[in-house]
Amino acid sequence: MSLSQLIAFKPIAAIATTPNACQQLQPLCQTGDVTLYVPPALGDIPHTEIYSESLREFLAEQWSSHRAIIFCLALGAVVRLISPLLQHKSSDPAVIVVDETGQFVISVCSGHIGGADQLAQLVARQLGATPILTGSANADQLPGIDILGVPFGWKRGTGDWTGVSAAIARQQTVEVLQSAGSTLWQQHLPENHPFNFTSVAAPQAKIWIGPKQQQFSTEISTDRLPQVQWHPRVLWVGVGCERNTPKALIERAILEVLQAHQLAEEAVAGIATLDLKADESGLVALCQERNWPLRTFGAEVLGRVTVPTPSEVVRQEVGTPSVAEAAALQAAGVQELLVSKQIYRFPQLQPSEAERIGQAVTVAIAQAEREYTGRDGQLLLVGTGPGQLNQMTPAAQTAVTQADVVIGYSLYLDLIRPLLRPGQIVESYPITQERQRAERAIFLAEWGLTVAVVSSGDCGIYGMAGLVFEELRARGWQGKTPAVQVFPGISALQAAASRVGAPLMHDFCAISLSDLLTPWEVIEKRLKAAAMADFVCALYNPRSRTRTEQLYHARAIFLQFRSPQTPVALVRSAYREDEQITLTTLEKLTEVDVDMLTTVLIGNESTTFHQNWMITPRGYLGFT
Template identity: 40%
Template sequence: MTPDIISVTASGRATAGRIAEATGGRVVEPSAGVAETLRAAFRDGRPAVLVGAAGIAVRALAPLLADKAEEPPVLAVAEDGSAVVPLLGGHRGANDLARTIAEALGARPAITTASDVRFGVALDAPPPGWTLANPHRHKEAAAALLKGASARAEGHLPWVEASAIPQAADGTVALVASTRRVEDRLDRLVYHPAALALGVGCERGCDPDELWNLVRATLAEARLAPESVACVVSLDLKADEPAVHAVASRLGVPARFFDAGRLETEAPRLANPSDVVFREVGCHGVAEGAALAAAGPDAKLAVEKRRSARATCAVAEAPAPIDAATVGRARGLVAVVGTGPGTPDWRTPEVDALVAAADDLVGYDLYLDLLGPAAAHAERHAFPLGAEEERARAALDLAATGRTVALVSSGDPGIYAMATLVFELLDRADRPDWRRVEIRVAPGISALQAAAARIGAPLGHDFCTISLSDLLTPWEAIEGRIRAAAQGDFVVAFYNPVSRRRRTQLHAARAMLLEHRPADTPVVLARSLGRPEETVSVTTLADLDPETVDMLTVVLVGSSATRAVARGDGGTWVYTPRGYAGKAGSVLARNATPEGKDET
């Protein structure tokens, strides 16, 4: 998992950026305060790098410390990059992360873990591609080695062989490498290399439990360790099959996919080629072919194809750990994310995580600019205003090749934004490859929510939103909606109120609303929300001048019950009562009319 990088001061941001580039992490703005931002990452189990004094992290996290086996890596880095100190989670990646950061910054990592210092490795934190099967035995084994005992290797452990661990043929601490289940013993540490590729196939709509039960039984009967499975692989036509992804999720490994042409090149190595399968999908074997393709040219089938009523699986074993990221391709993901109106403070953690995980960022160039440092790691695909369909198509095309794509909208992506267009393209375009892509929509704070929060609570009762742009919707339909909202006495949020060419619609909307609500109805004009040039003002429906409004403005028009309240500092609050004054026993009732409207 890539780290959250938090800079205490502005002067440390350059160092934070270098760390992000070296680690693939994300620079997190500590909008909730440095200590709380650190605690949030720690609670969520995310690695954290504090660019600032180590004592800040110590004081912030001390009350949360409990089980060191569960603590994520936490590091402190000097503002000038001269010191890198792993504070927590040394054997859960902090020491390795410290080495990576120190190399990028030209510093020396201040590692104090005894086994790391003495031997250059941590036996309970093997390198990527390896899993320690019995970590509860580590403490005794490490203690014995630190006291002078020797280790004996059973199987190929290149990272141990390159370390300073004393080794002998009759060593008292056994270090075992195996893809098979090995008996747990006091004097033995067992390491499973991720050298198995699990190939699967299934009928469309196969019950995930059926495929999982087949896989589990296959591994158990062959005494293969699930920890040695590097990836679950299949034909690309199964990229959206829930059963395949359910098995990958249960094993905690990625699902990867090959096209039929690639699988057919494995036909000479198949133990059970099938002409029936070839006629259906264009290759002679899915499970065996995918397993062999993933495990490489020197792999052998560890388990030939096994089948259940609607599923198949096979296992191939490689001579070394498999890097799943280089195998076939991923399913592909389009994450349609809403970044809020402008400030990073209004981006949700979900959106930040999806942006950080993206290979590609697609969006209107201004919206990508607003991401700031969060966009630095990914390939950027910027489009001009008005090229909405081109953006959505580009995102789907990229994802169809296995890329992870963030399609960036301002505000909320489902409110007059990109999410609807993505689903419309999936619905109407004849693109099976698009339909196999995973789609996620991450909500954002909408402009109407931000405007309401800035001015009080004008959306406290029933409200609606109406776009005044007639580029995609006939004016007659928009006019009908305005009249309905006016008659229904809804608070109305107007999006796209005017443009350079559209100057009459807001005038017309104002006139229609004045037919149904008082002239002194409060109107909120919120412009460039979340940006340095933000302005929020209050006027009345009678005094609203549409010529002072532009495309960067959201207009909130109150209902007949909406009230403006003078603040002590000379400003104004706007709110729409919900009727609490009418509840029996309410203290509000003493100052309210029977309709619930204040008399003052």
């Protein structure tokens, strides 16, 4: 399990009290993502830390400093241990339990906000176990309403979150009023979801999504409509200020503008200003404290932005007729302001202070069409293997479960559907739209989402990995953002070989017969070289509806250098329900029906059949 897959949960503590429990949890600790704690009675076990006090005391010390705790302990014992420590689901760490047989991983508390449900799924994939999620949202295949906006960087506002969640669980009508932010989540809901995106007469609950600070009672009462609000970070605040203006004054000016226009602080994406203010201590401190990005622009850039209230005085001072308004518009990428500039002049300070402390702050606000996520995107390039989940590596399974978005060919997505979780964005593309898949994945990752791009077999062998890297290179990718990880899978040639014996025991090569991207003259040259060199050869894409002659040509080339009796295996859909295996010879190769799902294995001069198994000797017994 890699760092990127668990980084949202770190620091993570795992607790085992028996040798068997320790053995079950140790695979999670191999990369250093998880610290495994054991009692002194277990002795000195590699890659573990010993706690000397009682487990109850130790847990009380670790509770507030860890974002997740993994137990391999009886569920009842865990409940008794953590019950005195529970405060609120918004602050408690994620708690999961692995049973001592390693069969189940149970999400115990902080399932949504704390991420215990997702952590349970990730750990289960790593251990080959079954995740147990008891929340109603999981049963209905719905995203948890209290984590709905997390992938997009939205901020939770006020509201009766328990009441709205209960209404969703009861399948009552929930009105959704979304004025900003991504609607991708709407497009990937199950058919029988309870959300209504148009105004309804009598909803049982209401969800507001936008930059406005909605005014409603936050008291929980049976006679009040439960409501909640999410705030996408779409507001770019342009700021102009005198040199050495204190942080407190800048912050006060911004908050007063937001409050005056009923805008939520949580909806602020960041601060924008003139590049001369990049080192303004008050601005820098405020952005660091609030975790707001500070975007700065040169005077020549801001000077080209059309604003409602330009100032000649400002132009003469800093080289642009507008700072706050122009910077807000430039950062948001729009042409109209949500709030025109507001000038705040604070009470006169003492003369000695007035000489060194600025007192005027100008604020303007623009609303971007797309929210700022505040996240570093990732591209997870995943090989799913031949099709069965038990043929897919735990790391690859975990990558799919972890991703915000999963992109691939519809057939491959169907094969891994059990790995998908509620709330994920799943986008399928036809088999001919590989480039569109890569472009879409990169776009979403550059925005800040974690995107899994799935390929059958190994993603780096005739899969999507190469195309994604090519697209990144064409865009001038610097190798870091978005981050990329490659998760290999069992390739088609490996899967096919395993179904017929050991045909790849000696030197081999793979050649695709598809000339859609490679000229046939090049393919022909490679076929001839492989045939002459006596490589065992795996042929991919042997035939399609429009390409029917390539396999005949390939056979003819091999017959120039190989015996007609050379063993050949044809494996279609290895490890899938409709798997078909045919053992034949080079001479009779074209008598068998093949398609794009078939892998053809042509033996070398020493390959033989024995009891319906295909064997290529390596030379261990003195012959090749």
